[in-house]
Amino acid sequence: MNFVLWCRRCSLSVNGPAKSLLLVAVVATVAGCGREDIQVYTVPKEQVKAAVAQSPVPSMTPPKPRPQVTWTLPKGWQETGAGQMSVASFSIQGEGNTEAQVTITPLTQLAGRDAEIVNMWREQVGLEALNREEALKQFEKVEVGGEPGNLFQIEGKPDGQSAPARIITAMVHRPDASWFYKLSGDGEVVAAQKPVFIEFLKSVRLKEAPMAASAPVPVDAGADAGPASGFKPNWTVPAQWKEQAAGQMQIARFAVPERSGAKAEVSVSVFPNDTGGTLANVNRWRRQIGLPEVNESELSSLVTPLDPANPGAILVDMTSSSKKMLGAVVPRNGSYWFYKLQGDTGAVAPEKEAFVAFAKSKP
Amino acid sequence: MLARLVKIFSSLRLTVVLLALGIILVFIGTIAQADEGLYQAQERYFKHWWVWGITMFGYKIPLPLPGGYLIGTLLIVNLIAAHIKRFQLTTKKLGIQLTHIGIILLLVGQLTTDLFSRETQLRFSEGEAKSWSESSMDYELAFVTDADPNSEKVVAVPQSVVAGGGEIKSPDLPLTLRVKEYWRNSEPLFRAPMQTNAPPLTMNGVASSFDFRQLPVTHTMEDKNVPTAVIELASGSGPLGTWVVSGWSADDIMLSAVRGSYARQMGREMAETLVTRLSQKQSVEVAGKQYSFAFRPTRAYKPFSLTLLKATHSVYPGTDIPKDFRSRVRVQNPAKGEDREVDVYMNSPLRYAGLTFYQYQMAAGEMAAQSGDIPSSTLQVVRNPSWLTPYAGCVIVAAGMVIQFMIHLVGFISRRKAA
Numbered sequence: 001m002n003f004v005l006w007c008r009r010c011s012l013s014v015n016g017p018a019k020s021l022l023l024v025a026v027v028a029t030v031a032g033c034g035r036e037d038i039q040v041y042t043v044p045k046e047q048v049k050a051a052v053a054q055s056p057v058p059s060m061t062p063p064k065p066r067p068q069v070t071w072t073l074p075k076g077w078q079e080t081g082a083g084q085m086s087v088a089s090f091s092i093q094g095e096g097n098t099e100a101q102v103t104i105t106p107l108t109q110l111a112g113r114d115a116e117i118v119n120m121w122r123e124q125v126g127l128e129a130l131n132r133e134e135a136l137k138q139f140e141k142v143e144v145g146g147e148p149g150n151l152f153q154i155e156g157k158p159d160g161q162s163a164p165a166r167i168i169t170a171m172v173h174r175p176d177a178s179w180f181y182k183l184s185g186d187g188e189v190v191a192a193q194k195p196v197f198i199e200f201l202k203s204v205r206l207k208e209a210p211m212a213a214s215a216p217v218p219v220d221a222g223a224d225a226g227p228a229s230g231f232k233p234n235w236t237v238p239a240q241w242k243e244q245a246a247g248q249m250q251i252a253r254f255a256v257p258e259r260s261g262a263k264a265e266v267s268v269s270v271f272p273n274d275t276g277g278t279l280a281n282v283n284r285w286r287r288q289i290g291l292p293e294v295n296e297s298e299l300s301s302l303v304t305p306l307d308p309a310n311p312g313a314i315l316v317d318m319t320s321s322s323k324k325m326l327g328a329v330v331p332r333n334g335s336y337w338f339y340k341l342q343g344d345t346g347a348v349a350p351e352k353e354a355f356v357a358f359a360k361s362k363p
Numbered sequence: 364m365l366a367r368l369v370k371i372f373s374s375l376r377l378t379v380v381l382l383a384l385g386i387i388l389v390f391i392g393t394i395a396q397a398d399e400g401l402y403q404a405q406e407r408y409f410k411h412w413w414v415w416g417i418t419m420f421g422y423k424i425p426l427p428l429p430g431g432y433l434i435g436t437l438l439i440v441n442l443i444a445a446h447i448k449r450f451q452l453t454t455k456k457l458g459i460q461l462t463h464i465g466i467i468l469l470l471v472g473q474l475t476t477d478l479f480s481r482e483t484q485l486r487f488s489e490g491e492a493k494s495w496s497e498s499s500m501d502y503e504l505a506f507v508t509d510a511d512p513n514s515e516k517v518v519a520v521p522q523s524v525v526a527g528g529g530e531i532k533s534p535d536l537p538l539t540l541r542v543k544e545y546w547r548n549s550e551p552l553f554r555a556p557m558q559t560n561a562p563p564l565t566m567n568g569v570a571s572s573f574d575f576r577q578l579p580v581t582h583t584m585e586d587k588n589v590p591t592a593v594i595e596l597a598s599g600s601g602p603l604g605t606w607v608v609s610g611w612s613a614d615d616i617m618l619s620a621v622r623g624s625y626a627r628q629m630g631r632e633m634a635e636t637l638v639t640r641l642s643q644k645q646s647v648e649v650a651g652k653q654y655s656f657a658f659r660p661t662r663a664y665k666p667f668s669l670t671l672l673k674a675t676h677s678v679y680p681g682t683d684i685p686k687d688f689r690s691r692v693r694v695q696n697p698a699k700g701e702d703r704e705v706d707v708y709m710n711s712p713l714r715y716a717g718l719t720f721y722q723y724q725m726a727a728g729e730m731a732a733q734s735g736d737i738p739s740s741t742l743q744v745v746r747n748p749s750w751l752t753p754y755a756g757c758v759i760v761a762a763g764m765v766i767q768f769m770i771h772l773v774g775f776i777s778r779r780k781a782a
Binding site: 042 | 513521664680
């Protein structure tokens with residue numbers, strides 16, 4: 001018997017009486033060789049994948065529009081953003097290293113299961129379950145954003161934790177979901193924050209989300225497909241600007257006249273939202289021309305209103321050592337139009353008037 | 364010469380040296396995981412013949428060490444050689460013989476597990492049927508073309524071959540690819556309209572919408588190395604252009620992460636648009652046939668299919684704490700005329716065709732409903748042909764020790780009685 005092993009980097013031939021002893025080593029060499037070879041095979045066509053590829057969002061059911069939540073932030077609370085399930089969360093620092101958290105979480109299919117909910121919470125802190133009657137006795141009435149709700153409090157020692165934990169939960173069953181407002185954490189911090197929490201609950205407002213928020217925005221098709229899709233705004237372009245092929249996610253691009261070698265160009269894009277807010281946009285633009293970022297308080301000195309007829313429209317004028325950028329964000333019909341004139345200062349400055357007029361004109 | 368070799372390989376001194384080296388290797392390999400990460404440390408220290416240079420407490424030390432394969436193989440050789448040399452067919456040594464056979468079985472079993480076991484993942488959405496699972500670590504550059512109306516031919520170039528660079532040819536592929544750049548880890552950057560970007564890597568396909576940037580190779584368990592390559596394609600009739608192929612474009616898990624990240628920044632519709640662009644199909648035409656290509660996670664095809672009927676992910680109300688993960692799957696094997704439904708859930712895997720399907724991850728329930736996603740489930744698919752050998756080895760070792768002990772005990776009692 002002759003063992004022959006081959007791969008792209010090595011070959012080994014073993015013969016003779018030592019073969020049985022070397023068999024293991026030979027087998028092990030397969031792994032040591034480390035280089036795989038090209039595989040060729042035939043498989044059935046992928047039906048599901050093909051179907052998905054035909055349409056960009058076929059497998060997605062539109063998300064249910066959730067009401068938008070607003071609140072008055074109590075003193076000493078810090079917003080920590082949305083979580084996987086929660087739409088908002090807050091952190092409260094107590095004395096020493098103690099802290100508590102507040103979360104706002106909408107959950108469906110829980111209406112009418114109040115006793116079960118109380119017991120689930122009790123289970124979290126290692127308390128035994130109560131019967132239905134006892135569980136419902138835990139509730140006290142509370143006002144949440146003008147709606148009647150129930151509040152209950154649980155204190156216990158969760159498994160594996162040394163400090164006792166306290167949870168105060170308010171819940172309101174609404175047609176869209178059951179909304180849970182939970183204050184939990186260090187027992188003393190939670191106790192001290194209870195009156196603040198109840199005031200916070202009163203300040204909460206749920207505003208029904210407009211249906212358009214989950215429906216495709218009309219301009220999205222234009223923004224997505226670009227000029228090639230046939231989306232052409234009906235606007236008046238300054239005569240001296242020359243239209244260029246639009247880049248990715250742009251609906252138009254223009255070159256402004258070159259002046260003594262100084263060049264600049266105008267680009268226009270449309271997004272279904274403000275892509276992170278004014279501060280984020282301005283700082284991104286500042287980075288593009290080599291300027292340091294600014295904070296919220298410095299922002300107001302940079303931003304000027306663009307158009308008295310459109311109060312949300314803003315203009316930003318920024319200049320670095322050799323570059324200049326004019327940026328405009330104009331909300332129109334639920335979408336955001338971004339205009340940018342960027343390039344060498346010598347080419348940008350003379351075009352400011354034309355750029356402002358262009359950004360103000362309704363496409 | 365042979366006698367000398369047999370003497371060396373069968374010596375107890377060698378056993379002690381090898382065991383000592385094994386202890387040192389396990390110690391250093393364990394410490395190195397802090398710097399090199401679990402996967403690389405396992406690979407470098409235990410799945411190689413030699414370790415060229417070690418890492419301890421953040422310091423690289425140029426110290427060569429015998430690797431796990433070398434120590435394990437020499438231990439087996441040592442044990443077998445000692446057995447052959449000192450073998451005595453007597454009932455007095457039966458327990459020792461059995462114990463040694465058990466140890467050999469354990470060593471061989473570990474080696475075969477290491478060589479032949481394979482872990483992949485099967486990720487599917489409700490209603491989706493799949494006859495393949497994919498690697499969570501390795502990628503392949505797959506060229507796919509129609510073989511007939513119902514099937515397609517795949518030529519899959521492993522990541523290691525792409526990483527080797529240069530020109531790659533296959534007799535089954537009517538085109539040549541040349542690897543211009545290869546990055547083991549990378550990230551995609553959307554060529555946003557309001558940002559100034561450098562010229563694209565190429566204007567073809569996904570590169571016209573996305574830039575890709577090389578990232579340092581990661582060794583942590585939380586991160587994943589996602590490769591990207593810039594390749595030039597050419598057929599006999601001329602060049603077919605420069606293309607960017609990236610794991611980001613064809614790995615559903617990474618696409619899902621990108622979608623979530625963009626959705627938080629720009630909203631869901633825009634995120635979907637960007638992900639569609641990132642995952643756009645890239646293809647070239649050669650001699651009238653379309654060849655699509657993607658750098659996708661390495662696939663392992665099965666002769667049967669699994670369909671996810673229902674993914675159940677329940678959490679305790681008001682918390683993210685999971686209560687139950689459960690996948691109702693349909694197993695269809697046309698070759699055996701099999702069509703049945705089965706539940707896969709925590710601690711209750713499906714064992715089928717030499718594979719074990721464990722419930723691994725899930726995106727279902729309230730969270731999926733809120734984000735508008737179809738519930739999906741991921742099963743860990745484990746193929747380990749020698750999974751029984753550790754059990755058998757341990758039983759044999761235990762039996763051997765018990766027998767040897769009993770032989771001594773009976774002998775001792777007999778001698779006392781005689782006295």
